[in-house]
Amino acid sequence: MAMKKTAIHPLEEMGKLENPARFRFEEVSCYYCGEKACSYFLTGEDDLTGKEGNFLYVQCVSCGMVYQNPRLPLDQIKEFYDSEYIAHRKKKDWGILTPLYEWAMSKHDRDKDKLIRRYLQPGPDTRLLDVGCAVGTFLLHMQDKYNCAISGVDFKDGLSYPGFDRIRFYEGLFYEQPIPENSCDLVTMWHFLEHDYDPNRSLEMARRVMKKDGLLVIEVPRLDSLTFRLFGRKWPGVQAPQHTVLYSKKSFLAMMEKHGFEVVEYLPWGAFPPYFYIFTGTYFKLFGKGLNLNRIIFPYFLGQFLLTPVLWFHKVLNLSMQTVVCRVK
Ligand SMILES: [Zn+2]
Numbered sequence: 001m002a003m004k005k006t007a008i009h010p011l012e013e014m015g016k017l018e019n020p021a022r023f024r025f026e027e028v029s030c031y032y033c034g035e036k037a038c039s040y041f042l043t044g045e046d047d048l049t050g051k052e053g054n055f056l057y058v059q060c061v062s063c064g065m066v067y068q069n070p071r072l073p074l075d076q077i078k079e080f081y082d083s084e085y086i087a088h089r090k091k092k093d094w095g096i097l098t099p100l101y102e103w104a105m106s107k108h109d110r111d112k113d114k115l116i117r118r119y120l121q122p123g124p125d126t127r128l129l130d131v132g133c134a135v136g137t138f139l140l141h142m143q144d145k146y147n148c149a150i151s152g153v154d155f156k157d158g159l160s161y162p163g164f165d166r167i168r169f170y171e172g173l174f175y176e177q178p179i180p181e182n183s184c185d186l187v188t189m190w191h192f193l194e195h196d197y198d199p200n201r202s203l204e205m206a207r208r209v210m211k212k213d214g215l216l217v218i219e220v221p222r223l224d225s226l227t228f229r230l231f232g233r234k235w236p237g238v239q240a241p242q243h244t245v246l247y248s249k250k251s252f253l254a255m256m257e258k259h260g261f262e263v264v265e266y267l268p269w270g271a272f273p274p275y276f277y278i279f280t281g282t283y284f285k286l287f288g289k290g291l292n293l294n295r296i297i298f299p300y301f302l303g304q305f306l307l308t309p310v311l312w313f314h315k316v317l318n319l320s321m322q323t324v325v326c327r328v329k
Pocket residue numbers: 030031032033034035060061062063064065
């Protein structure tokens with residue numbers, strides 16, 4: 001398998017793909033090692049929303065990191081994060097399935113809580129910062145349950161979310177926020193880093209705002225996982241163009257090492273439901289892009305029920321996610 005891959009010119013390669021004329025692409029170099037030379041990896045689309053565009057992922061010839069190159073500039077990526085974006089979606093009425101939907105959403109927050117309690121018992125003295133906090137349900141859960149001091153960072157669309165005023169909220173890019181140094185006991189990044197345009201600056205920022213004995217918990221999709229092998233370019237973890245980097249275990253850990261973090265534990269799973277990747281990956285493979293949540297919600301829960309015995313073993317099956325728990329060295 002150690003075949004030497006051909007280096008490509010990303011912008012030239014991009015010209016061969018079909019895209020709206022308004023898109024302005026910018027070339028980037030490897031986020032880990034800075035190398036410019038890269039080979040073709042895959043062409044991805046926004047399968048989740050079905051928006052138009054074809055996006056190129058390349059592999060660094062030097063360190064093997066897989067990243068999107070070229071990418072859209074920040075001002076153009078914003079249109080892919082409109083109010084339809086799933087992490088920000090706060091629909092209330094799913095008819096007869098409403099309680100099941102709400103249970104699934106709150107289960108996600110409970111699973112984050114559970115994961116964290118392997119390493120730390122949260123309490124009133126815990127200062128928690130959630131980077132990429134979206135509508136803030138995880139933070140509110142942690143305050144309701146443990147009375148943690150909660151703050152969050154994200155971009156916001158001007159909508160109001162229930163309970164959001166209880167969060168010390170910073171709007172915009174994480175590393176540009178006036179968050180005090182040495183102030184956080186726990187920094188969480190749930191599916192933030194793979195969206196980040198500058199993961200190096202974000203990790204540096206995380207190190208600065210963490211207390212010396214603080215914890216950093218980061219979850220991202222895992223490229224070298226079973227669901228990627230099954231779905232390839234239709235893998236939900238591609239989520240182009242929002243995902244800037246597709247982290248393998250190796251490149252994920254390398255980034256932690258690069259920024260002076262000691263990895264307390266690496267988990268081949270996370271709080272995000274792996275079933276979501278199994279379901280949506282199958283859907284994209286069979287029906288193409290554009291997922292209508294209204295139409296699929298029943299088959300979604302039915303499939304989850306049928307796959308329950310498999311999902312019991314998700315922590316050892318390397319299905320889709322990975323999490324690192326770090327301290328400052
Ligand atoms: Zn590299």
